[in-house]
Each structure stands twice: as structure tokens, then as C-alpha cells.
Amino acid sequence: MPIGPAQPATLPEPLLRIVEARHHDPFAVLGHHRGEDGNAIVRAFLPKAERVRINSAGIELERISGTDLFVWEGAAEKIKSHYQLSWYDKQGNLHTHYDPYTFPPQIGDFDLHLFGEGRHWHAYRFLGAHERTVDGIPGYQFAVWAPSASRVSVVGDFNRWDGRIHPMRIRGGSGVWELFIPDLSAGGLYKFEVRDQAGNAAVKIDPYASAFQERPDNAGILQPAVEFAWNDNDWMEQRIKFNWQQSPMSVYEVHLGSWQRDADGAFLNYRSLAEKLADYCAEMGFSHIELLPITEHPLDASWGYQATGYFAPTARFGSPEDFRWFVNHLHNCGIGILLDWVPAHFPRDTVALARYDGTALYEHADPRQGEHKDWGTLIFNFGRHEVKNFLLSSALYWLNEFHIDGLRVDAVASMLYLDYSRNEGEWIPNKYGGNENLDAVDFLRQLNTVSHEQHPGTLMIAEESTSWPQVSRPTYLGGLGFSMKWNMGWMHDTLSYMEKDPIYRHYHHDLLTFGLLYAFTENFVLPFSHDEVVHGKRSMLDKMPGDGWQKFASLRLLYSFMFTYPGKKLLFQGCEFGQGGEWNFDAEADWYLLERPQHQGIRKIVADLNQLYRSLPALHEIDFDSSGFEWIDCHDSSQSVLSYLRKSTDGKQIVACAFNFTPVPRENYRIGVPKPGFYREAINSDAELYGGSNVGNRGGVQSEPIDWMGRPHSIPMALPPLAGIVMVLDDSNDNTVLPVESTDELTGEPTEEIVNQPIAEKTTHEKTSPDTAEPKETTPNKTQKQAPDTEVT
Numbered sequence: 170m171p172i173g174p175a176q177p178a179t180l181p182e183p184l185l186r187i188v189e190a191r192h193h194d195p196f197a198v199l200g201h202h203r204g205e206d207g208n209a210i211v212r213a214f215l216p217k218a219e220r221v222r223i224n225s226a227g228i229e230l231e232r233i234s235g236t237d238l239f240v241w242e243g244a245a246e247k248i249k250s251h252y253q254l255s256w257y258d259k260q261g262n263l264h265t266h267y268d269p270y271t272f273p274p275q276i277g278d279f280d281l282h283l284f285g286e287g288r289h290w291h292a293y294r295f296l297g298a299h300e301r302t303v304d305g306i307p308g309y310q311f312a313v314w315a316p317s318a319s320r321v322s323v324v325g326d327f328n329r330w331d332g333r334i335h336p337m338r339i340r341g342g343s344g345v346w347e348l349f350i351p352d353l354s355a356g357g358l359y360k361f362e363v364r365d366q367a368g369n370a371a372v373k374i375d376p377y378a379s380a381f382q383e384r385p386d387n388a389g390i391l392q393p394a395v396e397f398a399w400n401d402n403d404w405m406e407q408r409i410k411f412n413w414q415q416s417p418m419s420v421y422e423v424h425l426g427s428w429q430r431d432a433d434g435a436f437l438n439y440r441s442l443a444e445k446l447a448d449y450c451a452e453m454g455f456s457h458i459e460l461l462p463i464t465e466h467p468l469d470a471s472w473g474y475q476a477t478g479y480f481a482p483t484a485r486f487g488s489p490e491d492f493r494w495f496v497n498h499l500h501n502c503g504i505g506i507l508l509d510w511v512p513a514h515f516p517r518d519t520v521a522l523a524r525y526d527g528t529a530l531y532e533h534a535d536p537r538q539g540e541h542k543d544w545g546t547l548i549f550n551f552g553r554h555e556v557k558n559f560l561l562s563s564a565l566y567w568l569n570e571f572h573i574d575g576l577r578v579d580a581v582a583s584m585l586y587l588d589y590s591r592n593e594g595e596w597i598p599n600k601y602g603g604n605e606n607l608d609a610v611d612f613l614r615q616l617n618t619v620s621h622e623q624h625p626g627t628l629m630i631a632e633e634s635t636s637w638p639q640v641s642r643p644t645y646l647g648g649l650g651f652s653m654k655w656n657m658g659w660m661h662d663t664l665s666y667m668e669k670d671p672i673y674r675h676y677h678h679d680l681l682t683f684g685l686l687y688a689f690t691e692n693f694v695l696p697f698s699h700d701e702v703v704h705g706k707r708s709m710l711d712k713m714p715g716d717g718w719q720k721f722a723s724l725r726l727l728y729s730f731m732f733t734y735p736g737k738k739l740l741f742q743g744c745e746f747g748q749g750g751e752w753n754f755d756a757e758a759d760w761y762l763l764e765r766p767q768h769q770g771i772r773k774i775v776a777d778l779n780q781l782y783r784s785l786p787a788l789h790e791i792d793f794d795s796s797g798f799e800w801i802d803c804h805d806s807s808q809s810v811l812s813y814l815r816k817s818t819d820g821k822q823i824v825a826c827a828f829n830f831t832p833v834p835r836e837n838y839r840i841g842v843p844k845p846g847f848y849r850e851a852i853n854s855d856a857e858l859y860g861g862s863n864v865g866n867r868g869g870v871q872s873e874p875i876d877w878m879g880r881p882h883s884i885p886m887a888l889p890p891l892a893g894i895v896m897v898l899d900d901s902n903d904n905t906v907l908p909v910e911s912t913d914e915l916t917g918e919p920t921e922e923i924v925n926q927p928i929a930e931k932t933t934h935e936k937t938s939p940d941t942a943e944p945k946e947t948t949p950n951k952t953q954k955q956a957p958d959t960e961v962t
Contacts, residue, residue: 180233183197183198184198184212184233184236186198187199187238187336188214188237188238190320190333190336190364190370191319191368192336193320195336195337195338196270198212199212199214199268200268200271201248201250201252201271208242208244208245209242209243209247210241211223211228211230211241211242211252212238212239213238213240213254213268213270214237214239215237215254215256216331216333216334217259217329218237218256218257219256219259220257221239221254221255222254222256223253223254224252224253224254225252225253226248226249226252228241228243251268251272252267252268253267253268254266266352267306267351269349269350272303272351274340275295275301275303275347275349276312276345280295281340281345284296284314284345284555285555286554287554287555287558288554288558291562291569292377292559293379293480293562293563295310296312296314296345296377297376297377297379297389298311298375298391298392299394300355300392307352308352309349309350309353309391310347310348311323311347311349311350311359311361311375312346312347313345313346313361313375313376314344314345314346314376315346315361315363315526315530316344316526317366317527318363318365318366318526318527319364319365319368320336320363321336321339321346321361321362321364322334322335322337322362323337323348323350323359323361324359324360324372325357325358325359325388326357326388327350327353327357330372332362332364332372335350344555353391355391357391358389358390358391360372360374360375360389361375363525365526365527365528366527367527369527371527373520373525374387374388374389374477376521376559377479377562378390378478378481379392379480379481380482380484381481381483381484382484383484383485384466384484384485387467387477395489395570397490397493397494397497400497400501401496401500401501401572404500404501404503405572408505408574408626408627409625410626411626413652414792415791416789417789418456418457418694418737418789419455419737419739419740419782419783420456420457420507420738420740421455421457421742421745422459422461422698422699422739422740423446423458423742424472424473424699424742424752425437425439425442425460425461425463425485426485426755427742427753427755427756427757428757428758429442429445429757429760430756430757436485436486439482439486439487439495440487440491440495440498442486443498444498446499446504447502447504450499450504451502451503451504453772453775453776454779454782454783455504455740455779456504457504457506457574458499458504458506459507459508460506461473461509461699462476462508462509462510462511462579463482463483464476464479464480464563465477465478465482465483466483467516468516469754473511474509474511475511475514475516475544475546476511476515476516477515477521477522479560479563480562480566482571492571493571496571496572496573497572506572507574507575507577507628507630508567508576509576509577509579510563510564510567510576510577510578510579511579512549512560512563512579512584513580513581513583514541514544514546514548514549514580515531516546522547523547529550530556531549531559532548532550537591537596537597538550538596541583541590542591543590548583550608551606551608551611552608560612560616561612561619564576564616565620565623565624568623568624568627569623573627574626574627574628575627575628575629575630575652576620576627576628576629576630577655578629578631578651579632582634582635582637584606584609584613585605585606585610585613585637586604586606586635610649613649613651614649614650616650617629617644617649618644621650628652629651629652629653630652630653630654631653631655632657633657634657637649638690640654640691641654641692641693642691651692652692653691653693653737654691654692654694655693655694655696655698656684656691656694656736657696658687659684659693659736662681662683663680663681663727665677665680666680666681666830667712667713667830668712668714670715671715671719671830671832672831674830675807675808675809676806678806681830685800688735688736689735689793689794689795691793692792692793693737693792694737694739695736695737695738695739696739697731697739697741697744698741699741699752702743702751702752703751706751708743708744708748708749708750708751709727709744709747709748710749710771713727717767719832719891721767721770721771721860722832722855722861722892723891724771725770725771725774725859725892726854726892728771728778728854729778729852729854730811732778732788733788733893735793735798735815737792738782740775742758743758743759745771745772745775746768746771746772746775747762748762766860770859770861773858773859774852774854774859777852781851781895785815785817785822785824785897786817786818786822787815787816787817787823787824787897788824790817790818791815791816791817797816797817798813798814798815798816799814799816800813801813801814801825801827801841801842802840802841802878808829808831808833808835809829810827810828810829810830810835810838812825812826812827812840813825814826814842814843822898823843823844823897823898824895824896824897824898825840825896825897826893826894826896827840827886827888827893827894827896828892829888829890829891829892829893830891831890832890833890834887834888834889835886835887837885837886838885838886839875839877839885839886840877840878840883840884840886841876841877841879841880841882842880842883843881844882844898845872845874845882846871846872847870847898848869848871848884848896848897848898848899849868849869849896850866850867850869850870850894850895850896851896851897853889853893853894853895854892854893854894861889861892862890864889864892865889865894869896869899871884872884
């Protein structure tokens with residue numbers, strides 16, 4: 170980098186360090202000072218200036234020979250506290266601005282103290298770049314943490330990216346550098362030039378920037394003070410009272426860059442996406458949207474999981490103001506918003522966090538702690554207060570500034586274990602000799618505690634795939650404090666079972682039943698996420714075995730099983746209509762498939778399952794406790810049939826669910842039920858409406874006083890091929906409490922206990938069964954027939 174004219178040998182060392190851009194404290198030299206004789210001394214370093222004057226005093230500064238330093242000395246009363254410098258460049262252009270080196274520090278000592286202790290939850294309010302007015306003079310305040318730097322400067326399009334012009338001041342031992350630059354306006358571009366202790370200068374992005382250029386450019390963009398007019402007060406107030414444990418929660422996972430695009434393949438804006446997503450979720454019955462990471466990131470192929478801007482919504486889809494509009498609109502349409510958030514690791518991009526001040530600042534210095542070899546990324550140093558503060562502030566920023574309803578925390582397992590994906594000798598044990606990352610555990614507990622305290626009603630969800638105990642239990646009970654956790658075990662076992670040919674499924678019946686042994690140890694979300702439809706794993710539809718008809722039938726069966734199983738629901742875009750190919754982040758979902766009836770059938774049953782799930786308390790009120798679930802029969806492996814009950818909190822609503830995982834119809838398949846009455850067929854995944862063969866129960870079945878499976882009543886059902894049936898006990902005037910023999914909720918074995926259960930109330934769901942017509946004759950051979958309008962890729 171050029172450093173100006175050759176310097177005279179007699180230049181004092183402090184001035185020499187200024188012109189060579191290596192002074193640690195530019196405020197000690199530049200700006201307005203008092204000399205020993207009481208006179209004022211004004212110094213300015215302006216590399217492109219030909220002549221410099223102080224406007225208010227009409228004084229011209231003199232150039233120090235051979236340098237770009239200008240100085241004036243004279244009577245103190247001639248100089249105001251803040252003054253404007255006017256200067257001409259070599260092209261004769263006039264420049265006028267206030268001298269930034271006359272302004273005092275703007276960050277309070279208490280803020281710096283809290284930041285150093287890792288307890289400043291809103292560090293984003295003073296770090297980064299912020300519009301400020303100081304002593305009546307508008308400008309922008311810049312601050313960055315770089316404790317090992319020898320010099321830090323603000324560079325941007327306002328100073329020709331010249332690191333000599335705006336060097337910053339260090340704030341004591343805090344490691345924070347700051348500078349107020351007057352006269353700047355919104356829209357300007359900026360970065361920081363950081364000089365390490367060896368004298369090497371690197372241009373870095375602002376870790377706390379609230380907006381960036383769209384990739385491949387990466388400069389921060391100066392933002393005006395936020396004046397967005399939120400009108401989602403009703404939503405925010407209701408969220409505080411929201412009892413998510415007993416409420417339906419069906420999440421639609423979305424990657425904004427590939428959900429829908431313009432006709433020419435370009436990204437849609439946040440506002441357009443909000444309108445389309447709100448309409449679609451209302452039509453489909455989803456309660457929440459979960460966005461794959463929208464924190465700024467340089468590489469599309471990372472899907473957002475390698476972030477460089479932890480405080481900035483990606484510019485791919487618009488501005489921060491646009492994203493506020495996105496959230497506000499969805500809230501006003503009754504849709505909650507969750508964000509994927511990635512505190513586990515960050516990319517090695519040299520322009521971003523990696524070795525930010527020439528040292529391992531945000532990461533560990535030792536690669537056995539600081540590198541994630543699987544992903545080629547760096548791991549945050551959770552034991553460093555300022556790093557924890559960075560991440561905590563990021564989480565609270567999204568919850569506070571954008572009204573986000575919750576965070577899904579990515580890759581929690583990789584945070585919890587020091588030996589995660591490492592061989593012996595590639596990791597360092599903790600102080601007790603164990604493999605637990607104690608710093609990460611403390612961070613996660615603090616993250617959840619502070620998030621819930623600061624923003625009651627928000628949801629913190631862990632993507633955690635191990636058996637770490639009490640992930641979703643309160644911190645005061647020794648847990649990590651998450652609201653919920655993804656049930657990765659259930660997802661893997663269920664998909665493994667469904668991928669097997671039906672003829673072999675009876676050997677693997679335990680894959681479906683094992684999950685109930687731990688189903689209530691955590692607050693679980695059942696996820697069919699983006700991770701399951703990429704990298705050769707195939708689409709949900711293509712995972713299903715058999716011919717085209719069987720694939721669609723199996724997918725309808727799978728979703729019926731999911732929506733009646735204990736736990737909140739999550740489904741990735743495209744899965745809800747049976748996309749044929751794997752997810753492609755670089756193109757929109759295959760919406761054209763909805764022109765085909767079989768794909769419409771998948772979408773229709775997902776919408777109906779969402780409606781049923783939301784309308785039947787028995788399907789959502791007791792997701793996290795065994796009292797809401799009871800096996801009817803978990804032992805019929807020979808026929809690959811499962812059946813169970815779901816119950817409401819008051820015990821009055823009874824829902825019986827039965828699933829046939831083979832293509833063989835089961836006529837007069839009898840299941841025991843706890844109460845007499847008419848069991849209405851609320852969902853039949855084999856209904857013709859969904860593309861099935863229409864084997865069913867003609868709207869429902871009247872129970873019979875025949876003991877079966879330890880229960881005094883039973884119903885003979887028609888179980889369609891590769892299908893799920895959901896039966897709801899209709900209203901009865903008989904409120905007699907009947908004794909029924911109980912079964913163990915986990916094993917399905919009869920017990921000696923006699924329990925009293927009230928008669929079921931009528932459900933509020935008024936949809937009638939699609940199978941009220943005479944069922945078609947269906948044989949195992951017919952179920953092998955390929956549907957003529959089906960295309961499976």
C-alpha cells in the first residue's frame with residue numbers, strides 16, 4: 170500500500186508513525202491539541218490534498234515538507250471544538266468535512282466492561298457501524314474488536330479505501346477500536362483495514378455489519394437508523410402466552426433461494442416471498458416457517474450454513490428493511506418464523522472472521538480444538554468472553570430487531586463433544602479428562618436462558634443427534650435449556666424402515682416401535698428436513714420402494730404416520746407434494762409436478778393432515794408425555810401393521826390410528842378400543858381423493874362389544890394397502906366411565922392396572938371421510954400396477 174511522499178529524516182517519531190499508517194493512537198497526534206505555551210495545534214493527514222484550510226477560522230494549514238501532514242499553530246480561541254476542513258485535491262475538486270479527530274470516545278466504559286465479561290446481550294448496538302449525531306453533527310460511529318491489532322482503520326468508498334485516512338482509537342485494554350466519522354450518509358460502503366503485530370495489513374469485513382453487498386462483493390453497507398413501522402403487536406403479545414407444548418406446530422422448512430424464483434430464474438425479493446409463502450402456508454395449514462440460514466454468506470452452495478455476516482440478512486433477497494417487512498407480513502397472516510442459526514463453526518474466508526487481527530481471535534489456535542475437518546471450517550472459541558458475546562448478541566439481534574419467533578441451532582452435537590468426528594490423538598480432553606466441551610455447554614445454557622428471559626415465548630430448537638441427556642430440559646434442572654430437539658433417531662429409523670421392500674419389513678418391525686422407548690425423554694420435533702433429500706439420499710418419494718403407485722402410496726402412508734405420532738412436525742419444501750428429484754439449491758422446486766394428479770394427491774393429504782392435526786386436540790395436546798399415547802398393538806410384525814391411540818389432555822377425545830405397511834389389503838382387521846361408539850374415518854391415505862385405490866370403511870365403523878387386545882370393545886376395520894387410517898370416536902351422550910385393561914405405553918404389553926377413561930367428546934374437525942363411496946375391489950396384484958399419470962424420477 171502506498172504511504173505517500175518520502176519522509177524527511179527529521180520527522181518526529183509520532184508523526185512518522187502517522188504518515189506510515191502504523192500509529193496505535195492517532196488521536197494523540199491528529200485533531201486539535203494544546204501546545205506547551207497554550208497555543209492550539211491542529212494536525213490533519215490528507216494524502217490527496219493540495220491545500221487545507223479550517224473553514225470557521227479562515228486559517229490555512231501548512232504542509233510538513235515531504236509529507237501529507239498539514240499543521241497549524243496559533244491562538245486557541247480561533248479554533249472551535251469541532252471544525253470543518255476544506256481541501257482541494259490534485260484535480261481541483263473541493264472537499265469539506267468535519268475533522269473526526271476532534272470527537273471524544275462514544276462507547277461507554279460500562280458497555281466495554283460488560284462486553285469483556287461476555288455479558289453484554291446487545292453488543293451489536295455499539296459494535297459495527299451506526300448512524301449517530303454527536304454534538305449536533307451527523308455521521309457514523311464505527312467500532313470493532315481486534316485486541317492484537319497494532320492499528321485498525323475504517324476504509325470505504327468515502328476515503329478511496331485508503332487505510333491511512335481514518336485510523337481508529339483503541340479503548341484501553343478492551344481490544345475495541347472506535348471512530349466517529351462525520352458527514353457520512355447511508356448507502357456508503359466500508360470495511361476495516363487491520364494491521365497485525367508484524368505490520369501486515371489485511372482488509373476485513375465488519376463482523377457486526379447489519380447489511381452487506383450482494384455476493385461476490387462483500388463490503389458492509391451503512392444503514393440508516395431503523396424506522397420500520399411494525400404492526401404485529403397482537404402476534405407478539407399472543408406469543409408470550411403461547412403454550413407451544415400443547416399446541417399444534419407444523420413447520421414448513423424453506424430455502425428462500427430455491428423455493429420459488431422469477432420466470433427468468435432470478436431470486437425473489439423478501440416482500441414477494443412473504444406474500445407467496447403466507448398464502449401457501451395458509452392453504453397448506455403450516456403454522457410456522459423455518460428458514461435455512463439467511464445470515465449473510467458468500468457461497469450459495471453452503472446453503473447459508475457458512476456465514477460471514479451474523480447480523481445481516483443476506484442481500485440476495487433484498488435489504489434488512491425488506492426482511493422486516495417479510496416477518497411483519499407473515500405474523501399478520503398468523504405464521505410464525507424460525508431461523509436456522511449456526512454458532513458451531515464459521516468459514517475460513519480470509520476477509521471474514523478467520524484470524525481477524527492476525528491471531529486466532531474467534532477460533533482456537535490449536536487445530537485440535539479450532540478446526541472442523543469434515544466441513545473445512547473453524548470452530549468458535551466458546552471459552553472466550555467476547556466470542557460468546559458475539560454469538561449471544563447475534564441470537565438476540567434476530568429475536569429483538571426482526572421479531573423472529575425462534576432459532577433452530579445447527580450442529581449442536583459438534584459443539585457438545587470435543588472428539589466429534591475426530592480420531593484418537595486429534596482432540597484435547599477437557600480439564601476432567603472427558604470429551605465434553607464444557608465451554609460449549611455453558612454457552613448453550615446461557616444462550617437459552619438469556620433468550621427465554623429477554624424474549625418470552627420464543628422457541629429454541631436443537632439439531633442434536635446424540636444421546637446427550639436433557640437437551641430440552643430447563644437449565645435449573647441441569648438441562649441445556651432448549652425448548653425442543655429434533656428427533657433424529659426416529660427420523661433415521663422410520664426412513665430406514667420405509668426404504669425396505671415391504672416383503673422384508675416384518676423383519677424390521679422394531680425400527681418403528683423402538684422410538685417409543687425414548688419418545689418422551691425430550692420435547693421432540695419430527696424432522697423430514699433438507700438434509701434427507703440431498704447428496705445421494707434421494708427425494709422422499711424416490712426413497713419409497715416399488716413401482717410408481719407404491720411409491721406414492723408409501724409416501725402418503727409415511728406422512729399419515731408422522732402426523733399422528735407424538736412430536737411437533739417439520740417438512741422440507743417439495744416434500745409436501747412428492748418432488749421426484751433431490752433438492753437442488755440452485756433452482757426452484759419442481760412446481761410443474763403439481764400438474765399431475767398423484768403429486769396433487771400428496772399435497773392434498775399433507776394439507777388435510779395439517780388440518781386434522783390442528784383440529785384434533787388428541788393429536789397435539791400431549792406430544793411430550795406418555796399419557797397422550799397408548800399402543801393398541803405394536804406386535805403385529807407378521808403383517809407389518811401398527812396401531813395406537815392418541816388422547817387429549819382431558820382424556821375425552823380418542824383417536825385410533827392404524828397403519829398397513831404392506832401392499833396387501835387387510836379386511837376385517839380388528840383392533841381393540843377403550844370406548845364404545847362410532848369411530849369416524851377422519852383420514853384414509855388410500856382415498857381416491859389422494860390418488861389411492863379407495864379401500865376404506867365407508868366413513869367409519871361402529872364398535873362391537875367384543876373383547877380384543879385387553880379392551881372391552883373393538884372395531885373391525887378395512888386396512889387399505891400401504892395406507893394409514895385415522896379414526897375418531899364421535900360424540901356420545903353416554904358419559905359413563907368404563908374400566909378397561911391398560912397396556913404399557915412403551916412395550917404394548919397388557920398390565921394388571923385397571924384405568925378409568927372418560928367417553929370421548931366430538932371432535933371439532935368436520936371433514937368427512939373421502940371413502941363414503943363403495944370401496945373399489947383391490948387385490949395385491951392390482952396394487953402393483955403403475956399409475957398411468959405417474960412419473961417417478
